[in-house]
Amino acid sequence: MKIEPFKLERYFAKYEFSTKYLISSSDCDGYSLDYILGCADKEELELWNNLKFGYTDSAGSEFLRKSIAAQYSSIKTDEILVxxxxxxxFILMNxxxxxxxxxxxxxxxxxxxYQVAKSLGAKINWWKFDKTTGAYDSAALRDIVTQKTKLxxxxxxxxxxxxxxxxxxxxKIIEIARENxxxxxxxEMYHQLVHNEADNIPPMCDLYENAVSLWGxxxxxxxxxxxxxxxxxHRKDLLEKIAAFKDYLSICNNAAGEVLSFIALNHKEKFINPNIEKIIRNKKLFSEFAIRHSELVEFIRPKAGSTAFVKLKIETPALDYCEELVKQTGIMMVPSEMFEYGDSHVRIGFGRENFGEALLVWEKYIKQE
Ligand SMILES: Cc1ncc(COP(=O)(O)O)c(C=O)c1O
Incomplete structure (x- = not known):
């Protein structure tokens, strides 16, 4: 299978490890090994200290799948693939x-x-967000999903x-899928990263028998x-096929990562909550910035996740603006060209500690322009 370059990842490859400010990242600052082990109880530390680097269970070691299953209301350990x-x-699409x-x-x-599906010869129909509200409307989805839709x-x-x-x-989204x-x-890579607990939603695999949920x-x-x-x-038939395909790729998971993921899952709040607090803090800083610079940015405040898609109210294509900004200030932003979605948005990521400092530098740049 031939596949087009992953534009966003190629753009990150250009700047991620050479520029000072990343204000477009979708991940939060990484925790240290010390921090992870500091969260571990005696038994988890024993598991870590006695870790052996032989092959691991291809589906994911039983202890890890147990901790993963505990995150769902209806999923059993044999309904999980790590x-x-x-x-x-990649495998699911294949x-x-x-x-x-x-x-x-x-x-x-x-x-x-979508790119893997496209490269396999699938036809993609798009469900776009409402430009004024920023929401994805299930009524619009109803017109796009048909009996011909497979995925x-x-x-x-x-x-x-x-x-x-x-x-x-x-x-309603599940109803549309079920009917067809x-x-x-x-x-669900950003699952539970909600800025207000009341906005949390259950994993799709607990609600729909024909859903595959992805988290990590x-x-x-x-x-x-x-x-x-x-x-x-719950689609064990699909998981079986995916497991068989995996034998041609990674075969199994790395042993150290399994134990560290196990510790993080068992002490979830210590990992997720500080990230949410940081995101909320940085979102507030950006809201204030957006008010001060309403001539430049149009900001729809997100309720969840770690990013926002912000409109640039300028004639210059977003890619050109971002290239100039990174050259002049060391601030890296991802333009919407990397999402193959026009040329007038940028992604803003709220997960970095030096976000506020970066905004001050951007502000200085705007005033000098
Ligand atoms: C929506 C979404 N899915 C999947 C991934 C891939 O996650 P990972 O970096 O763990 O491979 C990302 C990463 O940015 C993402 O944003």
């Missing part, structure tokens, strides 16, 4: 899709969510808009470097 999120997405299949995906979206790809909380549906809207016998891939360590837990994630679903 692997990196990118691998999970075992599910044939050329000519119809797929519905949110737009904009994290590119791998619906959703991502709540959404990267990049930070959109999360209310519980009623979520049920459509499988849902629910990318990178975003909610602030442990992107572990490269850990998992699929959870």
């Amino acid at each position: 692997m990196s999120p990118g691998e999970a997405n 075992v599910l899709l044939e050329p000519g299949d119809e797929v519905v995906c949110m737009a904009p979206a994290y590119q791998s969510l 619906l790809i959703v991502n709540f909380p959404h990267n990049p808009t930070g959109f999360i549906p209310g519980r009623e809207e979520l049920d 016998n459509v499988i849902i891939l629910s990318d 360590m990178a975003k909610s837990f602030g442990l992107a470097g572990l490269r850990f994630g998992w699929l959870a679903s």
Whole structure:
């Protein structure tokens, strides 16, 4: 299979480790090994200290799948497959899709969510957000999903808009999928990163028998470097096919990452809560910035996730603005061209400690322009 470059990742590759301010990242600052082990109890530390680097259970070690299953209300350990999120997405599309299949995906979206499907010959129909409210409306989805649709790809909380549906809207989305016998891939990489607890929604796999939920360590837990994630679903037939495909890729998961993910899951609040606090703090700073610079940015405040999709109210294409900004100030922002979604938005990421400092530098740049 030939595949187009992943624009967003290629753009990050250019700047992520050479520039001072990342104000577009979707992950939060990574926690240290010291921090993770500091959260561990005696038994977890023993597991870490006695860790052996042989092959691990391809599906994910039993102790880890038990902790993962505890995150769901209806999922059992044999309904979970552990692997990196990118691998999970890649394999799922490969075992599910044939050329000519119809797929519905949110737009904009994290590119791998639709690019793998596209490269396999699937036709993508887009579910776009409402420009004034920033919301993805289930009524609009009803017109896009048909009996011909094989797969619906959703991502709540959404990267990049930070959109999360209310519980009623979520049920309507499931109803649409059920009526048309459509499988849902629910990318929940930002699950539980809600700015107000009341906005939390359940994982799709607990609500819909034909859904596959994806969650992992990178975003909610602030442990992107572990490269850990998992699929959870009642569709064991699909999981079996995915497990068989995985033998041609990573085969199994890295032993150290399994124990560290296990510790993080067992002490979830110590990882997720500080991230939410940081996101809320930085979102407030950006709201104030957006008021001071309403000539430049139009900001719809997200309720969830770690990012926002912010409109630039200028003639210059977003890519050109971002390139000039990074050159002049060391502030890296992702332009909407990297999402293949026009040229007038940027993604803002609220997960970095030096966000406030970066805004001051950006502000100085705006005044000098
Ligand atoms: C919506 C979404 N899905 C999946 C991923 C991939 O996660 P990971 O970095 O753990 O592979 C990302 C990363 O940015 C994402 O934003």
